[in-house]
Amino acid sequence: MSTKKINLSKIGIGGGAFSGFYDKAEGDIPANTIKAAFDNGINWIDTSPYYGNSESIIGDALRKLNYDRSKYYVMTKFGRYGYHKAEFNYSKQNVKKSVLSSIQKLGCGYLDFILCHDVEFVSIEQVVDEALPELFELKKSGAVKNVGVSGYPLDSLLKIAEIMNERGTPLDVVLSYSHVNIHNKHGAEIVPTLRTLNIKYAFAASPLSMGLLRQEPSPDWHPASDDLKHAVEKCKEIAKKYQFKLQEIASPAAFFIAYPYSIKNSNSNASHDSTSESRPKKQDSTGLICFDTEDENEIDGFLFGxxxxxxxxxxxESFNFAKCVYGVPSGNAVDSDKIDRFKKALGEISIVLEPFKDYSWPSPPADA
Structure with a gap:
């Protein structure tokens, strides 16, 4: 495995938010979102043909903003085009067609990352014998730079990574979602295993577990059990008691689960100011949201919707606050009362969620 990596920010833009599955993406909101991210140290964005019009919306925004293409990175997916298994197409014939369609919609010229989307919905043979070989051919042509897989069950991702490594064509990327958060840490724990399989990029997505771990109501379609949803309602009350929204607890905690070594050994070089007027400050000489020091056994990037x-x-702000709570003191002004309230709230929330430690829901769902 080549050790040379793209210099990615530790936070990426989760383009599922542009799908309309959660909130409406209208008018200038998408372009303003991307501009705010790119101007403040975030340099990559993820999407998929499955996410409604997300690819086209992102492409329109990127054309409007006209950033230097070499300064940002684009990841999309292949193979999933709807909710049901019948709406997956992992055939060899579809690979090039789908990838070129994504490039055209995104207007990005090439893809920095292309992933087989939700691999657990199809047979392993379709992934390793049909889709991935064709994607690696596109990598040779320069249309894509890195090839990988995404999905929910970690066992499925690991099995495919093992097969491809044994064949001498290791994956470049593995992306899991809803497995690095305050009720499930497995996505962070498997990174050392992924490194032994020559995975260059280990990504995680959805620190709020697809909207479950936020103060606002979770989406009606959320697949978590009723028992977990009921426990989360209790967590919301705890967060409120300590003057937080649940996401203000869950996001910094997820960062620490993802990057424990890096946070502990990085200076808290951005003061924490909880006022609405505060704006994040760039994190290092490159301007990226990153750490002073890193550990190869931690994930490479975290996608936030x-x-x-x-x-x-x-x-x-959650990234900066995690560094203030858990990192090396830097002498910056930090709201010690807020940190104390955060730790108390997280402690009580952890007790409520203990029965659901490392809980995963079934995927694919029965109705797919």
């Missing part, structure tokens, strides 16, 4: 400038700033 963002729609609107406020959600961009909330994600970056």
């Amino acid at each position: 963002m729609l609107g400038e406020s959600q961009v700033f909330e994600a970056i």
